[in-house]
């Protein structure tokens with residue numbers, strides 16, 4: 001039980017909070033999306049287009065399985081915690097923090113982003129349905145759920161750090 005995984009829908013702040021949390025707790029930081037981009041030399045939209053989504057999902061699985069056993073923060077991609085095998089592995093190897101945001105907040109943050117292929121190919125209603133479907137998995141994955149509505153990045157990071165310290169002392 002060493003890694004601290006950030007999970008949640010696209011735009012929930014996994015990368016933004018994960019990076020801040022790593023500064024606050026003085027732990028190494030890994031952003032799965034960025035690591036996959038670095039390892040493949042391709043952008044995420046390029047991987048989706050050239051190799052397909054299934055290939056990207058396998059890269060995520062491989063990355064999770066290969067992550068070193070060290071204290072660290074791992075920001076996952078939005079789809080990682082919707083796979084039961086990934087959920088099992090994350091819960092076995094670390095603490096899982098779910099950033100629970102409202103769909104309205106998420107939509108404002110993500111709807112114009114060209115770097116998220118799932119957003120590019122979906123209507124607002126389709127994304128809303130995906131959000132509802134995935135939220136069930138995020139809750140199943142989480143040791144701790146953090147509601148983010150009306151909270152600043154700083155407030156969420158401080159609360160996450162407090163919860164991590166509390167859970168760490170219990171394990």
Ligand SMILES: Nc1ncnc2c1ncn2[C@@H]1O[C@H](COP(=O)(O)OP(=O)(O)OP(=O)(O)O)[C@@H](O)[C@H]1O
Nearest residue numbers: 009010011012013014015016077078109151152153
């Ligand atoms: N609580 C918040 N208050 C203000 N801005 C926020 C908050 N949470 C996230 N943001 C902003 O929303 C944007 C998207 O956040 P971020 O990239 O961290 O999401 P993500 O969960 O990593 O998404 P993805 O799954 O696509 O990687 C960033 O610009 C981030 O700073």
Ligand SMILES: O=C(O)C1=C[C@@H](O)[C@@H](O)[C@H](O)C1
Nearest residue numbers: 010033077078079116117118
């Ligand atoms: O929610 C998703 O399925 C995704 C989220 C991003 O973090 C990236 O991993 C990619 O754009 C897919």
Ligand SMILES: [Mg+2]
Nearest residue numbers: 014015033075
């Ligand atoms: Mg991210």
